[in-house]
Amino acid sequence: MTYQNNLGHMLTMADAKTxxxxxxxxxxxxxxxxxxxxxxQIVDRLDMGMGGRQYQLVRNSLDKLRNTSVVFQEAYEIETAQALYVMISGIASMESTSKYIKEDGVYEIPLEEVYGTLFLEDRNPKNKAVVEKGCEELKSIDIIKEFSFIKEGRSYTKLEIENTDWLKDILGKKDYIRGSGRIKQLTFNDIK
Structure with a gap:
């Protein structure tokens, strides 16, 4: 699945859930x-709890989705690098990043969540290759420094990503993370 927003907005995970x-x-x-x-119905379905903030998040998502065209495609046609980039910047903008970012700044993301972000079937053996290709693309344009897959037992379970100094600087800017009380989503256009 891929999308095009007529106003140039990048969708977030909250928008995808909506x-x-x-x-x-x-x-x-x-x-x-x-x-x-x-x-x-949407707030209830998303199990977000009830309150003004939750309703505002849904309204914002609906406004973005109203101007978005969604196209279903085979998994290998997805703009994997863009989706991974959005996922990385989304993790950096979370209130609690310790679930995904280790003390040394390296991201450690469960593959199940990576596959979910990319709308890939969890058990498809080609998924790792799709993710690897996206990571290679991000590495070739100096967004990430290194990446690897962590194996536990007989299966790969996590994706480890080390960001470049440039991306660390962008993600670490205070106005990016907490500018005027709002969290800003970094878009793929920020790297062009």
Whole structure:
């Protein structure tokens, strides 16, 4: 699945989750030409808890999705490097990064979550190659310094990424992370 936003907005994981909630509601309505819903149904479906902040997140996502075209494609056609880049910047903007970023600054992300971000089936043996190709592309344009797959037992379970100094600097800027109380999503256009 890939998308194009007519206003040039980059979608975040929150937007993707809202889209999945909409697909779920559409399925419940037998895939009709139109889907009807309330903000409450989306917030409830996303299990976000109820409150003004949650409703605002959903409204922001709906505004972005309103101007977005979604295209389903085979997994190898996805702009993997862009999706990985968005995932890296999204992790850096989280309130608690310790789940994914080790003390030395290296990212350690469960492959199951990487595959989910890229909309890849968890058990497909080609997935590792798709992720590897995306990481190689990011490495070739000096976004990440190194990457590796961590094996536990007989299976690869995590992706380890070391960012370049440039990306560390971009992600570490205070106005990027906490500018005026809002978290800004770094977009792939920031590297061009």
């Amino acid at each position: 889209l999945i909630a909409l697909f779920s509601l559409w399925e419940e309505q037998d895939y009709g030409e139109w889907v009807t819903f309330t903000e409450y």
